[in-house]
Amino acid sequence: MVSPSLPERPPSPPPAPITRRASPKRDALLGAARELFSRQGYRAVGIDTVLARAGVAKMTLYKHFGSKEELIAAVLTQVGEEISAALTARVAATSADGGPPLLAMFDWLEAAVRAPDFHGCLFIKAASEYPDPGDLPRQAAVAFKQNCRALLEQLCRGAGAANPEQLAGALHLLLEGALVLAFLQRDPQAAVDARRAAALLLEDEGIRAGLLCRASAATLH
Amino acid sequence: MVSPSLPERPPSPPPAPITRRASPKRDALLGAARELFSRQGYRAVGIDTVLARAGVAKMTLYKHFGSKEELIAAVLTQVGEEISAALTARVAATSADGGPPLLAMFDWLEAAVRAPDFHGCLFIKAASEYPDPGDLPRQAAVAFKQNCRALLEQLCRGAGAANPEQLAGALHLLLEGALVLAFLQRDPQAAVDARRAAALLLEDEGIRAGLLCRASAATLH
DNA sequence: TCTGGGATAGACAGATTGGTCTATCTCCAA
DNA sequence: TTGGAGATAGACCAATCTGTCTATCCCAGA
Numbered sequence: 001m002v003s004p005s006l007p008e009r010p011p012s013p014p015p016a017p018i019t020r021r022a023s024p025k026r027d028a029l030l031g032a033a034r035e036l037f038s039r040q041g042y043r044a045v046g047i048d049t050v051l052a053r054a055g056v057a058k059m060t061l062y063k064h065f066g067s068k069e070e071l072i073a074a075v076l077t078q079v080g081e082e083i084s085a086a087l088t089a090r091v092a093a094t095s096a097d098g099g100p101p102l103l104a105m106f107d108w109l110e111a112a113v114r115a116p117d118f119h120g121c122l123f124i125k126a127a128s129e130y131p132d133p134g135d136l137p138r139q140a141a142v143a144f145k146q147n148c149r150a151l152l153e154q155l156c157r158g159a160g161a162a163n164p165e166q167l168a169g170a171l172h173l174l175l176e177g178a179l180v181l182a183f184l185q186r187d188p189q190a191a192v193d194a195r196r197a198a199a200l201l202l203e204d205e206g207i208r209a210g211l212l213c214r215a216s217a218a219t220l221h
Numbered sequence: 222m223v224s225p226s227l228p229e230r231p232p233s234p235p236p237a238p239i240t241r242r243a244s245p246k247r248d249a250l251l252g253a254a255r256e257l258f259s260r261q262g263y264r265a266v267g268i269d270t271v272l273a274r275a276g277v278a279k280m281t282l283y284k285h286f287g288s289k290e291e292l293i294a295a296v297l298t299q300v301g302e303e304i305s306a307a308l309t310a311r312v313a314a315t316s317a318d319g320g321p322p323l324l325a326m327f328d329w330l331e332a333a334v335r336a337p338d339f340h341g342c343l344f345i346k347a348a349s350e351y352p353d354p355g356d357l358p359r360q361a362a363v364a365f366k367q368n369c370r371a372l373l374e375q376l377c378r379g380a381g382a383a384n385p386e387q388l389a390g391a392l393h394l395l396l397e398g399a400l401v402l403a404f405l406q407r408d409p410q411a412a413v414d415a416r417r418a419a420a421l422l423l424e425d426e427g428i429r430a431g432l433l434c435r436a437s438a439a440t441l442h
Numbered sequence: 443t444c445t446g447g448g449a450t451a452g453a454c455a456g457a458t459t460g461g462t463c464t465a466t467c468t469c470c471a472a
Numbered sequence: 473t474t475g476g477a478g479a480t481a482g483a484c485c486a487a488t489c490t491g492t493c494t495a496t497c498c499c500a501g502a
Contacts, residue, residue: 039352044350128404130262131340145402173394173415176398177398180345184366193390193391194391194394196391197391197395200421201421
């Protein structure tokens with residue numbers, strides 16, 4: 001069987017409001033903010049805490065980011081780019097090995113929820129805490145999720161699904177559900193469950209490449 | 222075919238920290254808090270705003286609830302009880318009509334996300350904003366989700382699933398995923414997708430009672 | 443009418459918040 | 473060495489936050 005086509009790079013994220021250049025201070029801010037926001041939430045962490053953690057002065061923060069919301073949006077954009085790159089690489093590597101690219105998404109998911117710094121989905125949290133459509137964090141979160149959906153649809157088309165949008169919709173549900181339940185239950189089992197359910201749905205679509213050997217292995221556990 | 226057994230009432234929610242008695246002021250607080258927290262988030266809404274909306278004095282709030290967190294937890298407990306009751310009733314009504322109880326959960330979900338006051342899942346938001354395991358809002362959210370899981374497992378057993386825990390896990394993923402995507406996308410299509418995917422998974426389990434006629438209707442849309 | 447329980451308006455307290463700004467320092471390249 | 477860019481500590485600002493409390497009012501039942 002011919003391997004499904006490799007995915008192209010997802011669409012670019014929205015442009016950052018303030019010009020971005022390589023800057024150790026900016027990177028320190030993004031890193032500290034990411035860590036703190038991820039653990040404790042966005043509104044629960046004041047900028048003074050971010051500053052102390054990053055070792056950066058307040059004016060420097062406001063030089064790089066116009067507001068706290070822009071800092072948050074910048075964190076989300078950066079994280080989103082990293083995840084997109086990681087997913088794309090993972091899918092490409094899986095394809096090169098003759099495995100199922102769509103299930104590569106779920107392999108990435110499982111690794112992500114097992115990571116020690118997993119504290120739930122930064123994007124879901126951003127949209128929850130900044131729910132107004134005009135809020136930058138919500139916009140950045142929605143943009144990223146749309147990118148993920150586009151990647152899923154692309155992979156479904158590449159896999160020859162009869163209705164790629166519909167299948168992508170179902171798989172996306174499983175991904176999001178797993179992120180939420182892994183966070184709530186503090187247990188990566190949700191990601192394992194998601195992969196299994198995804199495999200079943202793919203099988204229903206008659207997408208069998210490389211599935212059976214992995215599904216059999218799961219059964220043996 | 223014999224209808225699956227009806228579900229018993231889910232386990233009781235955790236006890237409220239302060240004695241609850243019928244009280245118009247208390248109800249006003251819970252109602253106002255629910256509305257405001259649902260729309261804007263928990264930390265984004267100060268208690269003064271809740272008070273103004275409820276038409277209640279601050280001392281009265283602190284008489285009924287020891288802290289803002291307890292107010293939040295009480296809202297979640299109340300909402301959780303309402304949802305559990307609604308789900309149980311929905312499942313019972315569906316069973317009485319000879320329909321598939323498991324899919325009744327998804328019918329409820331679709332109605333919920335279509336409601337004008339749907340602003341995302343209050344429980345996911347609570348756990349996101351109060352992520353520490355000792356935080357009352359997180360505890361209340363996790364308790365509710367565990368109840369939902371237990372109900373799902375019970376229905377799966379009643380439906381004769383070969384592995385009810387596993388099937389319940391998959392269905393739970395779809396439910397949570399739909400809540401998140403309906404919120405992010407501001408589109409109830411996620412709930413429709415979830416129901417369809419659930420129907421497929423049930424079919425895979427050989428649980429067919431009443432499925433085909435509904436699935437065919439969905440196909441015609 | 444009187445009393446007790448429930449409720450009120452809002453002052454108070456200390457802390458925190460996001461953002462603005464001054465004066466000064468550091469570093470690097472020309 | 474000098475100048476410019478980048479960065480600093482931290483004061484300042486107005487607003488907001490959660491929770492505590494006083495003095496007072498209202499209502500229902502005895």
